Amino acid sequence: MRPHFGTRLAAAMEEHGPLCVGLDPSADLLSRWGLPDTPDGLRSLGEAVLEAAEGRCAAVKPQSAFYERHGAAGVAVLEEVLAGCRDRGLLSVLDVKRGDIGSTMAGYAEAYLAEGRPLAADSVTLSPYLGYGSLRPAVELARRGGRGVWVLGLTSNPEGRDVQLVGRPSVAARVVAEVARDNAGLAPFGDVGLVVGATLGATPGELGVDVVAAAAPVLAPGVGAQGAGAADVARTFAGMTERVLVPVSRDVLSAGPDAVALRDRVSRWSEELREALARAR
Secondary structure, three states, rough: OOOOOHHHHHHHHHHOEEEEEEEEHHHHHHOOOOOOHHOOOOOHHHHHHHHOOOOOOEEEEEHHHHHHOOHHHHHHHHHHHHHHHHHHOOOOEEEEEEEHHHHHHHHHHHHOOOOOOOOOOOOOEOOOOOOHHHHHHHHHHHHHOEEEEEEEEEOOOHHHHHHHOOOOOOOOHHHHHHHHHHHHHOOOOEEEEEOOOOOOOOOOOHHHOHHHOOOOOEEOOOOEEOOOOOHHHHHOOOOOOOHHEEEEEEHHHHHOOOHHHHHHHHHHHHHHHHHHHHHOO
């Protein structure tokens, strides 16, 4: 039985820093790497990124959509990427943002979180907008297997506020309160994480959302090409910097396909983020 996900994530970030390399093999990126927009192109890019990431960051976040667009052959490459993460000691954050009800949610949970399934990841992203309780099959299955989930809280896209900050308390605040209940008593932090953007322009507390008290790891998108830097992460997540995992995709992957440049870019982001968050503690 593996340790719970919060323990595993804390150990990975302590050893390798808070960087999570985003793996988003869009048609444009493949072209800029000189690769075909085919499953073979996906495979070549993924192998290069995993090689650069190994031992230099805590996790890798493949975006499922860029594999799914190639059908079964693309999904087969995604299975290879997840297996490669396991082989290289990299935690995987599979970005699928699933959210459904009843047996359908249980089916998604089994696909991405059950031991032995081809698409099983260390953690997955989930959408709570059919009601937080609808995520229960995934939360429970993840916990039984030492895996984790990341629930959308305050996302980095500007449109998110139209839903997430509505009401008093806001929708996001109510989601975070549910996450806090699921993480109660877990140390160093829980296995139900929150997706909270680094481009909010304010701390979650200033927006009426108490992420600090939720005992949740935080996945903080928006860094790099979306405009936020390491200092923004440190400022936005003051009081919880030890549990922030920071995905960076475009700014890292733009260094490829040169293997040395790609490794250097991963190392630079990892150290920059580690130092900025350490200074804020």
